Amino acid sequence: MRYADRITFLEDRSLLEAFSLPKDDSLISFAAGFPSPDSYPMEEIEEAFMKTIKEAGPAAFSYATTQGLDSLREEILKRMKGKLKVSFSMEEIIITSGSQQGVDMSGMLFVNKDDIILFETPSYLGAVNALRTYEAKLIGIPTDKDGIIIDELKKSLVEYGDLVKMIYVIPDYQNPTGRSWSCERRKDFINAIKDYDIPVIEDGAYSEIAFDTEPLRPLVSYDEKGQVIYVGTFSKIFSPGLRVAWLCAREDIMEKYLVLKNASDLASATITQYQMDYYLKHFDMDKHIEKITTLYRHRRNVMADAIDKFFPEEAKYLLPKGGLFIWVELPPEKDTRELLKRALAKNIAFIPGSAFYPSNRKYNEMRLNFSNLEDEDIISGIEILGEVTKKYLEEG
Numbered sequence: 001m002r003y004a005d006r007i008t009f010l011e012d013r014s015l016l017e018a019f020s021l022p023k024d025d026s027l028i029s030f031a032a033g034f035p036s037p038d039s040y041p042m043e044e045i046e047e048a049f050m051k052t053i054k055e056a057g058p059a060a061f062s063y064a065t066t067q068g069l070d071s072l073r074e075e076i077l078k079r080m081k082g083k084l085k086v087s088f089s090m091e092e093i094i095i096t097s098g099s100q101q102g103v104d105m106s107g108m109l110f111v112n113k114d115d116i117i118l119f120e121t122p123s124y125l126g127a128v129n130a131l132r133t134y135e136a137k138l139i140g141i142p143t144d145k146d147g148i149i150i151d152e153l154k155k156s157l158v159e160y161g162d163l164v165k166m167i168y169v170i171p172d173y174q175n176p177t178g179r180s181w182s183c184e185r186r187k188d189f190i191n192a193i194k195d196y197d198i199p200v201i202e203d204g205a206y207s208e209i210a211f212d213t214e215p216l217r218p219l220v221s222y223d224e225k226g227q228v229i230y231v232g233t234f235s236k237i238f239s240p241g242l243r244v245a246w247l248c249a250r251e252d253i254m255e256k257y258l259v260l261k262n263a264s265d266l267a268s269a270t271i272t273q274y275q276m277d278y279y280l281k282h283f284d285m286d287k288h289i290e291k292i293t294t295l296y297r298h299r300r301n302v303m304a305d306a307i308d309k310f311f312p313e314e315a316k317y318l319l320p321k322g323g324l325f326i327w328v329e330l331p332p333e334k335d336t337r338e339l340l341k342r343a344l345a346k347n348i349a350f351i352p353g354s355a356f357y358p359s360n361r362k363y364n365e366m367r368l369n370f371s372n373l374e375d376e377d378i379i380s381g382i383e384i385l386g387e388v389t390k391k392y393l394e395e396g
C-alpha cells in the first residue's frame with residue numbers, strides 16, 4: 001500500500017502500546033496516564049444516563065450542533081469563571097471529542113509543512129504525535145522546576161522567526177513531569193510572546209488535579225490579546241470514556257475551528273454531552289474533584305515513599321503537587337529504554353522518558369503513573385522496579 005508521508009513520522013508507539021497493554025493480572029503497569037476507574041461516580045453516572053434518555057428523548061440521539069450543546073457550554077464557562085478566573089463568551093467555546101481533538105485541530109488550523117512548533121520539553125506524547133502529522137519541525141524548549149525557560153523561548157523565537165506557527169504548553173501539573181509553572185513564569189511567558197503573532201495552545205488537562213493549592217490562574221487569564229487558545233477536558237477529572245472536552249478561543253479564531261470541526265467529524269457525540277450537562281447541573285463536580293484529588297494525593301505519597309525506600313539513591317525525582325505522574329531521572333549515561341526491557345521481563349511497565357521529547361531527546365528518565373493502581377500494586381511494583389534499576393545501575 002502507498003501510505004501518506006505523515007504516517008512515517010509516528011514512529012514512537014509508546015502511547016499506543018500503553019493503551020493496549022494486555023489486561024494481564026501479573027503485569028503492574030505504571031505506563032498509561034489513566035484516571036482510576038474506582039473514582040468514577042457510577043451511581044450518579046447511571047442516573048445521568050437514564051434521566052438524559054427520559055428527559056432529552058430523541059434529541060439526545062440526533063446530531064448536536066457543531067459548536068456543541070448550548071447548555072453544556074454554559075456550564076463549562078461557569079466553571080472556568082469560578083475555578084480558573086477566566087471569562088469567555090458562548091461564541092468562544094466549542095465542544096470537542098476529547099481535548100486530543102482540540103490539539104489536533106490546532107495543528108490543522110495553524111501549521112503547514114516545514115513550519116516550526118515550539119514545545120516545552122518534555123511534553124505530552126499525544127500532542128507531539130498529533131502535531132507531527134502536519135509535517136512541521138518540532139522544537140523543544142527546555143524547562144526547569146518553574147516551567148518553560150523564558151530565555152530559551154526568546155532565543156528560539158528570534159532564531160526561527162516567522163517559521164514559528166504555534167507554541168504548545170501544559171502549565172499545570174504537566175504530563176509527563178508533574179511540574180507546574182510558577183505564577184511569575186506564567187506572566188513572563190505572556191510578556192515574551194505578546195509581540196509575536198503566534199497562537200499558544202494551553203492544555204489544561206490536569207489544572208484541577210491540584211494537591212496542595214487551588215488551581216493556578218491559567219496563561220489565558222493573563223493574555224490580553226486573545227493569543228492563547230485553551231483546551232480543557234473532563235477526561236482526567238471525571239471520565240475519559242465520555243470523550244467530552246472543550247476548546248476556547250477568540251471569536252474570529254473560533255470561526256475557523258468551527259469550519260474544521262464540521263469538516264472533520266460534524267459534531268461530537270450528542271448523548272455524552274447531555275449526560276455531562278446533567279451531571280454538572282444535578283451533582284457536585286467540585287466535591288467529586290476533591291474526592292479524586294484526595295485519592296491521587298494518597299497514591300502519590302505511597303509511590304514517593306516506595307521510591308524513597310526501594311530505588312537507588314542515584315534516582316532523583318521532584319514530588320509533584322498535582323497531576324498523575326512522578327518523573328524519575330537516572331544518571332545521564334543510563335537509558336530507560338534498556339531498563340524497560342528488563343522491567344517488562346519482571347512484569348513491570350512504564351514509559352521511557354525519551355518518548356516525551358519532540359527533539360533533543362534525553363534517555364535517562366522515566367514516567368511513572370500513580371493514579372490507576374491500588375496501594376499494594378504501587379508498592380510491590382516499585383519494589384521490583386527499584387531492584388531492576390539497582391542492578392542496571394550497578395552494571396556501570
Ligand SMILES: Cc1ncc(COP(=O)(O)O)c(C=O)c1O
Nearest residue numbers: 098099100124175205233235245
Ligand atoms: C496533557 C494532555 N492533554 C490531553 C490529553 C488527552 O485528553 P482527552 O482524553 O481529553 O483527549 C491527555 C491525556 O493523557 C494529556 O495528558
